[in-house]
Amino acid sequence: MQSNQAAAHCNPFALMTDPSAVLSAMASSESLARLRAQVFHPLDKPLLGSVSDEVADYDRRIDRELND
Numbered sequence: 001m002q003s004n005q006a007a008a009h010c011n012p013f014a015l016m017t018d019p020s021a022v023l024s025a026m027a028s029s030e031s032l033a034r035l036r037a038q039v040f041h042p043l044d045k046p047l048l049g050s051v052s053d054e055v056a057d058y059d060r061r062i063d064r065e066l067n068d
Contacts, residue, residue, distance in 0.1 A: 015022045026032055051059075 015025060
């Protein structure tokens with residue numbers, strides 16, 4: 001039985017069919033334990049400021065011409 005479980009841990013397709021084996025493999029994984037947890041946040045503000053009405057009108061005109 002042990003050899004079947006060890007073989008299942010090495011086979012990613014077998015792991016997909018057995019969620020408890022996935023959790024067991026994750027718990028016993030040395031490489032996962034060595035990973036550092038980091039949380040990355042998207043930028044809250046756009047880097048570019050707002051454009052003037054004249055520039056926005058020009059952009060809309062160009063976009064309409066390209067889509068026609």
